[in-house]
Amino acid sequence: MDIPPPAPLVCVPSTAPAPASADAAGPAPSRHGRRRFLRAGLLAPVGLALAGCDGFRPSPLAVNGVDITGAAYARDFHLRDPDGQERTLVDFRGQAVLMFFGFTQCPDVCPTALTRAARIKELLGPQGPQLQVIFVTLDPERDTPEVLKAYTAAFDASFLGLYTDAEGTARTAKDFRVYYRKVPTGASYTLDHSAFSYLYDPQGRVRILLRHEQSAEQCAADVRQLLPKTA
Secondary structure, three states, X not given: OOOOOOOOEEEEEOOOOOOOOOOOOOOOHHHHOOEEEEEOOOOOOOOOOOOOOOOOOOOOOOOOOEEOOOOOOOOOOOEEOOOOOEEOHHHXXXXXXXXXXXXXXXXXXXXXXXXXXXXXXXXXXXXXXXXXXXXXXXXXXXXOHXXXXXXXXXXXXXXXXXEOOHHHHHHHHHHOOOOEEEEEEOOEEEEEEOOOEEEEOOOOOEEEEEOOOOOHHHHHHHHHOOOOOOO
């Protein structure tokens, strides 16, 4: 079943954004001043996909996000980590994967999403290491491997930043139905972009779409749906 993601929640800064910085707990969005958040549309109606193209038939998920099991998009990627190694979903088999698209100079949405992701891992307790958080840059022009590595480490040492060139970024965004658009800001630019996150199960299957407005507690409950039950 081909289930559409929601229309993007985009962040439009009222002034040119300052480069993102963070301490160990992640940067507070308020440090970048007041920002205007625009809702580009409502979450499209979706239904459960009870069988994927590979014949996988899961039990229905009781989640706070959107169950997109069996979606025909966001199946895999071919991106590089800060050390130059090519990564795909196969590399993370055995872990649930939370995947978010953004850029390091994002003033509000990205630091909020990654701060939430760090809190999700904390809430998972002993299951925390079973979640791999991936941050994919939509701004390879400025987000060099060194910048990506420092940015993700500011939120959690285990978070992984991935990148490719401009052409590959556009192709990956299309494959994942991620919206992004460069917006001039004087001598520089910012990006409007989607704000949802994808959750994959430990077998590498896309299962849940997390909305930006979900709390860390709600997201952690959704992640637990995909992890082996603890005693």
